[in-house]
Amino acid sequence: MxxxxxxxxxxxxxxxxxxxxxxxxxxxxxxxxxxxxxxxxxxxxxxxxxxxxxxxxxxxxxxxxxxxxxxxxxxxxxxxxxxxxxxxxxxxxxxxxxxxxxxxxxxxxxxxxxxxxxxxxxxxxxxxxxxxxxxxxxxxxxxxxxxxxxxxxxxxxxxxxNENRELMDMNKIIFPYKTEESFKNKIIYYESSRGCPFSCKYCLSSTIKGVRFLNIKRVKEELQFLMSQNIRLIKFVDRTFNCNHKFTMELWKFIIDVDTDTTFHFEISADVLTEDEIELLQKSPAGRIQLEVGVQTTNDRVLKNIDRHVKFQEIEEKVRKVQRYHNVKQHLDLIAGLPGEDFKSFKESFNNVYSIKPEEIQLGFLKLLKGSSMREEVKNWGMVYSPYAPYEILKTNHMSYDEIVILKRLEKVLDKYYNSGKFIHILNYFISKFKTAFDFYYEMGMFFYEMGYLNRNISSAEYYKVFIEFEEQYLNEKNIELNEIIKYDYLKFNKKKWLPDFLLRYRDKYGEKLIKQKIQNKDIKVSKNYHMEKFSINIKKLLKDSLIEKKEGYVIFDGEKELYLF
CATH class of the missing domain: 3.40.50.280 (Cobalamin-binding domain)
Incomplete structure (x- = not known):
């Protein structure tokens, strides 16, 4: 059989x-x-x-x-x-x-x-x-x-x-990963607890009361095995990993102290982070731990509507404390279409989260899952959702279908540009020209839609070119500074020695010759694979102070580092 x-x-x-x-x-x-x-x-x-x-x-x-x-x-x-x-x-x-x-x-x-x-x-x-x-x-x-x-x-x-089965003892679960499996280029999922202490109406975890944990000694042993397999990323599927302080502290200390290149991803509730936990996280090697924080909305009234009894100020305070040492990547979630949240309120939620500048912002859309208590309240809030999986919200009494569509366009632009981390300085340049970050992403999303970029695949280089088109057609501007900022982000994050045709280059053979002589004389130390590019603005000042100063100079891109000669 x-x-x-x-x-x-x-x-x-x-x-x-x-x-x-x-x-x-x-x-x-x-x-x-x-x-x-x-x-x-x-x-x-x-x-x-x-x-x-x-x-x-x-x-x-x-x-x-x-x-x-x-x-x-x-x-x-x-x-x-x-x-x-x-x-x-x-x-x-x-x-x-x-x-x-x-x-x-x-x-x-x-x-x-x-x-x-x-x-x-x-x-x-x-x-x-x-x-x-x-x-x-x-x-x-x-x-x-x-x-x-x-x-x-x-x-x-x-x-x-048949009748339902009682919830099982977590420690009866058999460790599911085998040595003969290849984990190369795979995300591995791991579970150290089942259940959630909270009762958010849109989540299935709220239907099961209580949290069950694996034996901590067993968890350490199993993680040690997974790390020995050279796994790049282990994602804990625990609904709220940090709901047990003692368990959290012991496991995080183990992960922080171990010698490994593996990254560990946890879904947490930031508001219940303790000072001890934050202090421990600050000792983590860079890239070892990443946290996913469910904000959902910053509107306290809307949070009450979904049985989330937390204030955004508490989340923000804890997230900023973790952020202070720049060693733990944080991923903040927002949900559009929540009961009682209109377009204006969501815009405020977006701007509040964006002001924190986490490494990633996920803009999701409410899903009316089978069995969730949210389905019982659809008439109260005028919720209309797709009858087909994933049962995503179409409109509510507070947010129209057209507004949901607009947010979907914005989400695509946000995910590509902000979450990729490859357009940091370009985004800062543009957002400074708008009243709020939301206004920029809104207009960029509309521009993508009107230009047809949402309906076809565009190349990585074209994603940079769009900014030049956007500045010319939407802002009616054409600034040489933008060319330089795009050029910097392109070379920094794409690791290529050539530039697309739409970016201006400045060649100074005499200046390049002087720098190459210094490299030969080892006055400037770089690898064989360096790339040198001339800029018309002071890139170093831009990065340090977010100020644009017209001053010619060179940037040497050498692997993960840059040398600034201005």
């Missing part, structure tokens, strides 16, 4: 933790268990072909809002090719109202909620079932299926929903 544990990730660099949990938890059982990972960007025909080629008896899918539509259509195709293949679904997207889901879906089974123990019992049943030549329709088989808590299944054209 062969079960194919199938994951459809959103990107190639992602890995699926759930299917590995299931495989690890059933290691002692004698059955053929294979994991296959694909992405939602893969051609469906190819994925189908590879699944069928595995010749599975059962295909198990890990279901989330980003892959459920793909999976449902894939399951139909599998059944058309081979009706004997059974299909098992699991994951957050099918755990709520699994009865209705399975009634309409192609397939036989759904595991509801935490899957390890239910899957273990399901596999035991299937092993026996296949040994007995698939005597499916006997009463004994039905009763055995009926005894598996957390299982929803079809029997004689009817859907049976």
């Amino acid at each position: 062969k079960i194919l544990l199938t994951a459809l990730n959103s990107k190639f660099i992602h890995s699926n933790l759930a299917v590995r949990y299931l495989r690890a938890y059933t290691e002692e059982l004698e059955y053929n268990c294979t994991i296959r990972e694909f992405t939602i960007n893969d051609m469906k025909e190819r994925v189908l072909e590879e699944i069928i080629a595995e010749k599975p008896d059962i295909v198990s899918f890990s279901c989330y809002i980003w892959n459920i539509e793909y999976i449902k259509s894939l399951a139909v195709l599998i059944k058309l090719i081979n009706p004997k293949i059974q299909i098992l679904y699991g994951g957050p997207e099918v755990s709520y109202d699994s009865y209705s889901f399975l009634k309409d879906a192609a397939g036989e089974y759904v595991i509801v909620g935490e899957g390890e123990e239910s899957y273990y019992e399901f596999v035991k049943f299937q092993i026996e079932y296949f040994r007995k030549s698939r005597e499916k329709n006997n009463e004994s088989s039905f009763l055995k299926l009926k005894d598996i808590k957390g299982l929803c299944f079809k029997w004689n054209h009817e859907v049976i929903l």
Whole structure:
């Protein structure tokens, strides 16, 4: 009997933790268990072909809002090719109202909620079932299926929903990663706790009360193994990692003290960060720890509407304290379309968060998840959302569809320009010309839309050229300073020795010859791969004081460092 544990990730660099949990938890059982990972960007025909080629008896899918539509259509195709293949679904997207889901879906089974123990019992049943030549329709088989808590299944054209399974002891989970796996170029997900102490209405974590933790000694040992595999990034999936002070301090101290190049990503609630935790974070090697902070909105009234009992001032204070030493990357989240938040309020939230200047700002849109209490309040707030996954908000009584669309344009520009970190000085130049940061990104988003840049792929060089077009067509200006700032950011972050045609170059053979002589004489020490460029403004003063001074000079780009000769 062969079960194919199938994951459809959103990107190639992602890995699926759930299917590995299931495989690890059933290691002692004698059955053929294979994991296959694909992405939602893969051609469906190819994925189908590879699944069928595995010749599975059962295909198990890990279901989330980003892959459920793909999976449902894939399951139909599998059944058309081979009706004997059974299909098992699991994951957050099918755990709520699994009865209705399975009634309409192609397939036989759904595991509801935490899957390890239910899957273990399901596999035991299937092993026996296949040994007995698939005597499916006997009463004994039905009763055995009926005894598996957390299982929803079809029997004689009817859907049976068993009773729920109690939450498991976290320490019964089997470590899911194996030495024979290749983790190269992959993000690895790790879980040290389940549950969340908070009750945000839009989040499924609010439906399960309490937080369960792994044994801290075990966590350290497992992380030590993962670090030995030269993994670039380990993302903790804990909903609020820092909800237990003692656990947080001990694990962060371990991560900070260990000798590794691995980066660790944590989702935290910044307002509950303690002074001890902040002081400890300040000792972290640069790049070792990154934090994701859910701000969602800075409007206290809107926060109350979603049962988030925190004030933005508290978040801001803690984020700025962490930021002070520039060693911990911080990622702040905003959500558009929250109940009671209008366009003006969201603009204020955006500007408040932008003023902190975190390394990344994620602008997301409210999703009305199955099972979340937010769905019960849609009429109260005039919420209209897509009936298709990911159930994203379309409009509310406070924010129109057109305003949501505008924010989506802004989000694309923000993500490309701000979050990439490759346009820092260009952005500062432009934002100074607008009343607020939001006003700039709003106009830039509209410009992208009107020029058709949102409907096609543009090259990395074109993303720089857009700024020149924007200045000329929107601001009716053409400043040589902008050319120099774009030139600097382009050379700093793209590591190329040539410049696109739209950027002006100043060649001074005599000046270059003098500098090259100093390099030969080792008065200036650089590697063989340096690049020298002349500028008409004092780049060093721009970087230090954000001031534009017209003064000619050179910048030598040499790997990660620059030398300024003005």
